[in-house]
Amino acid sequence: MDRRAFLTAATAGLLLPQPAAPAAAASSSRTLRADPFTLGVASGDPSADGFVLWTRLAVDPLGGDGRGGMPSRDVEVDWQVATDERFARVVESGTATAGAGAAHSVHVELKGLEPGREYFYRFRSQGRLSPAGRTRTTPAGETPLNFAVAACAHYEHGYYTAYRRLAEQEPDLVVFLGDYMYEYGPSGYTALAGRVRTHTPGKCETLADYRLRHAQYKSDPDLQAAHAVAPWLMSFDDHEVENNWAGRVSSTGAPGFERRRAQAFRAYYENMPLRRASLQGAALKVNRRISWGTLARFHLLDTRQFRDDQACLDGVRAGCDERLADERTLLGADQWRWLESGLNDSTTCWNLLGQQIMVAHRDYKIGPGREVNLDSWDGYAAERTRLLRSLSRTPNPVVLTGDAHMHHLAELKTDFDDPDAPVVARELVASSIASDGDGYRDRTWISEALQENPHISYIDQRRGYLMARLTRDELSVDFRTLDYISRRGARARTAHRLTIPALTGAAAAGQAAPRVGWGVVG
Structure with a gap:
């Protein structure tokens, strides 16, 4: 069985022959009435000797209480990790407990594996076998990296064909930059897209609501295929909790927001391949660093949990001087110190900043005057300047961004009003999977928007994702687009391609970024 056949069979639920049982067997003789692996499998946060494995048991994913039709008891789950697709060479195995209090989710943190190696994994419980997944450890040296960047997947707005096309390209890593799910009730946000599919009833407000919504999204076979093909680096934006929330402030002013946020965080952790240390009481720690050997370091940010409330009542507005205040923060003091220290201390060839909202200035008003999105970095302009100054001292910085629902390629400057200001980094904004x-x-x-924002050189409003290849010498990026998602079967194609050459040696820090080479493909 070749790899593509393996991936097709694994994500379609066509299971491989079952080898000898692991030494630790499930302790309960009570069996479940149906397949508990309806939400698929996933892996994440790879290191040189391990990664996180995830699954969540649910015999009825849309069971009304958010528990997936599971009994109110813990269930034991066996797991296996092998070096081959047929699981003939199992290198690690064990048993984990899918706790009823954690929505029967499982998070297995592996250590002691070989660096830079591909592995395959699966779960078994109550006599049933899960689909298999493919994952990998990070390398020790400068091994090239093929990675995808994705964001924003509103279930009602269309099918997840982009996830399927991403999976077919078999990346080594997937970087997801927020809005994995949307909290709106049915038809709560369909003005631009109509409604192709329907959300579970009600707006997400309780733990059960968020669990149900995650289960609905996770039930999609195209999303399951993308999770099964590679480890993911997960981060959230606003819709995993509530549109445009900021710190402890609800965008709607609804009472009890801190409790709602804590419940949303809990459901998010239960449904993602995150390490156990990420869930810290009522908070969720997602700012972290993942290194790909000596080639690259990913600095993943949290641009929601520690920010000041948006200026001037939020939205796209003109004439908001409040947004320029020096004391306004998006990252919070602790995260800012953590980021600056990590950028200053980095010894990798490349530094990739994975975050949620556009860093580049974007004027939305065509013609005289200026209108900016106060929920983005434009609403926190002074801290953005500090960030860009820090990036100007960082070896080969590139910013990866979601949220905008359009592909963008932008040059980042400490002064966007000065056409002669040096470029300190590039920003690559991924369009949405479905939103x-x-x-x-x-x-x-597009022509008018580019003329209004000369530091932005490419915009595309179609759905899609980024596919990138990183080496010591260059970062090459394909902007992938689909012509439609309102029905199934669309092909993905490369609409634009660019190459960012690396600065090396003494020139890697403290100099302006080189000009980007890119061209239209097709």
Whole structure:
């Protein structure tokens, strides 16, 4: 069985022959009435000697109480890790407890494996076998990296064909930058896209609501395929809790927001391949660093949990001087110190900043005057300047961004109003997997928007993701797009391609970034 056949069979639930049982067997003789692996499998946060394995048991994913139709008792789950697709060479195995209080989720943290190696994993419980997943450890040296960048997957707005196409490209790593699920009730946000599919009833407000919504999204076979193909680096934005929330402040002013946020965080952890240390009481720690050997370091940010409330009542507005205040923070003092220290101390060839909202200034008003999105870094301009100054001293910085529902390629400057200001980094903004529906390509509007924002050189309003290849010498990126998602079967193609050459040696820090080479493909 070749790899593509393996991936197809694994994500379709066509299970491989079952080898001898692990030494530790499930302790209960009571069996479940149906397949408990309806939500698939996933892995994440790879290190040189391990990774996190995830699954969540649910015999009825949309069971009304959010528990997936599972009994109110813990269930033991066996797991295996092998070096081959057929699990003939199992190198690690064990048993984990899927706790009823944790929505029967399982998080297995592996250590002691070989660096830079591909592995395969699966679970078994109550006599049933899960689909198999593919994952890997990070390398020790400068091994090239193929990775995907994705964000924003509103279930109602269309099918997850982009996830399927991403999986077919078999990346080594997937970087997900927020809005994995949306909290709205049915038709709560469909003005731009209509409704192709329907959310579970009700707006997400309770733990059961969030668990149900995650289960609905996780039930999608295209999403399961993308999780099964590679380890993911997960981060959240706003919709995993509530649109445009900020710190302890609800965007709607609803009472009890801190409790709601804590419940959303708990459900998020239960459904993601995150390490146990990430769930810290009512908080969720997602700012962290993942190194790909000596080649690259990913600095993953949290741009929601520690920010000041948006200025001037939020939204896209003109004339908001409050956004320029020096004391306004997006990252919070502790995260800022953590980030600056990590950037200053980095010894890798590349530094990739994975975060949720556009760093580049973006003027939304065509013609005289200026309108900016106060939920993005434009609403925290002074801290953005400090960030960009720090990036100017960092070896080969690149910013990876989600949220915008459009592909963007932007040059980052400490002064966006000065055409001669040096470029300190590039920002690559991934369009959405599904949010805002089929998308479109309004060439007139794009031309006007690019003229209004000369530091932005490419915009595409269609759905898609980024596929990148990183070596010591360069970062090459394909902006992948789909023509439609309102029905199944769309092909993905490379709409634009660019190459960012690396600065090496003494030139790697303290100099302006080189010009980007890119061209239209097709």
